[in-house]
Amino acid sequence: MKLTLHVWRQKDARDPGGFKTYQLEDVTTHMSFLEMLDVLNQDLITAGEDPVAFDHDCREGVCGACGFVINGVAHGDQKGSTVCQLHMRHFADGDEVTIEPWRAKAFPVLRDLVVDRSAFDRILTAGGFISVRTGSAPEANSIPIPSEAAEHAMDFAECIGCGACVASCPNSAAMLFVGAKIAHLGLLPQGQPERERRALAMVEAMEREAFGSCTNYRACEAVCPKEISISGIARMNKDFRRALLSGSNRASGKRR
């Protein structure tokens, strides 16, 4: 099939950038979206032009590297899928496809469709450690975890940090990502000792970045490739509120 692509091209972080239109002739329905871009890039290289830069790694939906906005929807219209898992059979001959990078002040564009997601790394780093014995492997089953809790935590642990939640939020909020991280550890016994300070620290780190606030639009959960629900945001809000009210980060047993 034939496709008309409108692709965001931007040389570097300082370049204002703009759309360029490309025609692709022989797209097959078996290609993934990224393979379609590989074909485009081969054409561009043959013509002596710069290929379109985009992030990718595993190409099987587990690493979180890929991601851009296709016709206005993060990762494209297919529910619960990353861009690398989206196939061209969902497009029809003659379609026009607009491809844009994640747009958020907190995710500056580095080049073409590649954005800098280090804001997520800084939030994760702020979350800090959990208290587990390192060294030799612990006795199996020494910490009993109800299987429901393990499953529940696993739902949130599935977050691959792709950033689609931020990209599709009208406020560019990072709540679904941070909520997933806080809920994931907060549901496990190993996450309890630092639960309050982790919620405070990760929320503080999130607020230092240029993300917006949550107004419960729910666009994030609709595009999340791992279909993580906003119940993670509710858990984050609760942990944050409890940590603020308990004041245990400032508690002391000494006479003042």
Add this chain to the structure above:
Amino acid sequence: MNLTQGLYSSTIGKKILMAVTGIILFGFVVGHMLGNLQLYLGAEQLNAYADKLQSLGPLLWVIRAGLAFCVGVHVVAAVQLWLRNRASRPVRYRLFRPPEVDYAARTMMWSGPIILLFILYHLGHLTVGCLHHDFIRGDVYHNVVTTFRIWWVAGFYMLANLLLAVHLYHGLWSLFQTFGWDHPLFGRARRWIAIGFAVLIGAGNVSLPLAVLAGVVR
């Protein structure tokens, strides 16, 4: 982070402030509506109720100050968050189709300010009386009935109260999220609770100008 910092300098804290003030204002709206529905019981009943409120004296002013404070906190937090959200995406999408986003959520910053304007007009109109064409202090029934015969006054009241219902629909649902009230037992019911209250409040408030306009209450 201490409590004040946490509430004031984080977006989640600001949402907690909005939710707490929002729930207080919601309580007021329910009480206010129940009081006003006494319009259907006739002039004597409504005016006696108004007299009783007036007899609260200084306590009435404490309540008024508290409500005004809540409106202030709610609005300041809303505007600050809105400014932050607008700044969070300096380069816009050429094509942006965020899924799921519903009408009430999208229009909170329209419904809110229109409600605020309405509150100011309403205070000048039926509390102070300076915006009323034939205001008689103490005769609430007369003040309400004569004014709602004017179609555009009744119309503005109905519009503002419909928007209030829309605002409360998203606001009440939002509040569960803000407080982290998402229990498996009632998680799904949250939407219906919000819809139920919004419909009751919308219907109750809109019915008053409508009833006068239709000549049911005269």
